[in-house]
Amino acid sequence: MPRPARIAPQIPAAVTDRLSAFQKVFFSKPPFVSGVYSIDKADYLLYYGGPQNPRCIDLANAADADLQHLSDACAPATFGLNNTDVYDEDYRKARKMDVDAFSCKFDPAHSGLLELIWPEFLSDGGDIKQKVVCELYKLNVYGQGSFFKAHKDTPRSDTMFGSLVVVFPTPHEGGALILRENEKEWTFDSAAEVLADGSPKLGYVVFFSDVEHEVTKVTSGYRVTLTYNLYFNAKSTDEPTTLLHQPHLPSGVSKVGQELKIMLQDFLACPDFLPDGGFLGFGLRFLYPLDATKPVSTISSSLKGCDAMLQAVCDELGLQHSLHAVYKTSAGCDYYSGDSDGDKTVHIVRDTFWKGTHQQVDMDLYHYIRDKKSILLRAAGTRTFKDDYGKVVPTKEVHWVTKVPTQYNVVKSHYGASSRFFVPPSSAC
């Protein structure tokens, strides 16, 4: 028997227009911050070679022969794949030096660089709730023909959330950093900028770990970089190397946050919006490494960028909110229950991840995934429906304000978290 046709939700244009406007603003900010920065001349000095063969190179005034020496002192660069370091010149051709083999006068915290980039990067100018550790990771030299193909950085602990790369003003061409998120792409081509107007500057780019990026081929000269891992609060292995100063900002959410706040207020005041009450659902924009045995709420203090901003907006509006794992499934087949509503899609909202697997339970996933605390959601504007036993499924309506990403598998991805963020209705709904 053919399945009854899906009945489209009845959503008034006043609501759909508001939803798409909200999404546009939510995704408007790029997932990185970049630019050039002036530092003290002495901060360009890099020492390496150890006591047997000590060397110092001025990376603001380096001759090709000195850069060649630095490159020769490095080893071939590897990259992280499935928790191991892999060397593959088809994927990454570059040289690297580990942190115990060199010392650089430049320090991102003391130079003031972190204070400059931090508010814009993490909270779009709003309040910053987290302390961050910025750990020097590697020195890299990209000589002629070097590149690093598209990849996402491997999180080195579940508190690592991003990377900082600084590019020294050594003459080179090519070696642009391309960043991608969803369908969008940005290029940070520091080669010209670090040597523009005759005064050497440091190029910098800071991005979230889940942003795909690649380094294009260096066509001449040497591109010398330092990379840093960024951790929330605590870090994985050693003592923190650098603690970010909390910038002194007026409290409250950012400019984009203010815009979202006004939009949310407008939603809640709209009479067409969830007239019988319900939930607002937000698919998080970024990925988060999470121990799948822990409640999803453990990442609430580590939200990034506009995810953190949304949380702040809800706090300011006095809206209750929480983080959840969400499973999309069907609550039954129509011909068993005799219910002709057709679509029985239900989002099962849990505080923790479901521990079973699809293979173990072929049928009736709906009954296995839900637990006593689960909330069951149906699309706003649709009617309630019955399960296979003829019982009405106790669903509440949800408007997915930002879409639920579908491309991540919570079991397979090492990021683990495909969590969602919910705002129960205010009294206006």
Ligand SMILES: O=C(O)CCC(=O)C(=O)O
């Ligand atoms: O050098 C850069 O701009 C990025 C390097 C990079 O992607 C990495 O080290 O993982």
Ligand SMILES: [Fe+2]
């Ligand atoms: Fe990378």
